[in-house]
Amino acid sequence: MPLPTTDTTVTYPDGATTSTGTVLHVEPLSDGRSAVLLDTTAFHPVDTAWPDQPADRGTITTTAGTQPVVDGLTGGIRDGELHLGADLPVRTGTEGWTFVVAHIIAGPPPAVGESAQIDVDQNYRAALSAAHTACHLAALALDSALSTAWSKPAPTDALGNPAFDALAIQRSRIDAHRSTDIYRIGKSLRRKGFAPTSLDNLSAVAERVNAQLTQWIKAGGAVRIERDDPALSARRTWVCELANGRTNIPCGGTHIHDLAELSDINTSLITAEIDGGLELTMETVSATS
Incomplete structure (x- = not known):
C-alpha cells in the first residue's frame, strides 16, 4: 500500500486533544x-532527536x-520506506523526507481510507504540558541564578543571561508534573568561562531559582506555540510572556496556555562527581491550580 508523500498535519501544538483524520497507510x-498513519492528528509522538516528552496516551x-x-512515534519516509522511532536516521525536517x-x-488495524478519530487522555496531556512549561x-x-559564574562572554538565553542550560545539558526527561534535567560541567564548559565553584553552595543556587520561579508564577503570562505551518516537520517555538522578557525557544x-495555570514550581539540585568534572x-x- 502506498506511503504518504506529505507530512502529517498536527494539531497538538495548539492544544487540541481530539481530531478526525483519514487513514493513509497501515504498516505491520x-x-x-501496527503503525497507523493519518493525514491529521492531535496525538503527540515522541521526537527522535530530542525525546524529552513522552507520547500522549x-x-x-x-x-x-x-x-x-499504545505508543506514538515519529516516522520518516524516503524511497518508499518507512523508518520509525529509533530507526529514523535523520532529524525531523531533513530535506527530501516526509515526516509522519x-x-x-x-x-485489528483499520482500512486505508477510513475515517479515524483520535482522543487524547486530557489529564495526562495537561500534566505533561504543565511539566514542560515548568521545565523551560x-x-x-x-541560567539567571548562575549568571555571575562566567569569566568570559558566553552565548545567551532568551532572556539575555549566559545560557548554562543550553551549553551544559546532557539529558532531559518530562513526566507528569515533573521533569529531570542532567548537566555536565567538564573541561569544555570550564574553557568557556564557567566556574564550577559557583555550585559549591547548591542550596543558595536553588533558593535563587525557586525565588525567580515564584515571581514568574505570581506575575502570570501568556504561553503559546508559534508556527508558520501545521506540518509535523515545521519549526515550532515556545513563547512565554514573562514579566522581565519574552521567550522564543524552539520546542x-x-x-499550558498561561502561567496562571501553575500554582507552584519547585526545583531541587544535586551534584555528583564524574570522570572529568561534575554532573x-x-x-x-x-502543580496546577
Missing part, C-alpha cells in the same frame, strides 16, 4: 502491532471500534 510491525476510533494507541506521526496499535522556566531561572512539545541534576516539580 514485527511484534504483531489515548484511543483511536474507527468502524471497527475503539482501541488504545505513527499511531501504534495492538488490535526552571532552565531560564537556573516540539506541548504546553548536576535538576528536578522540577510543578
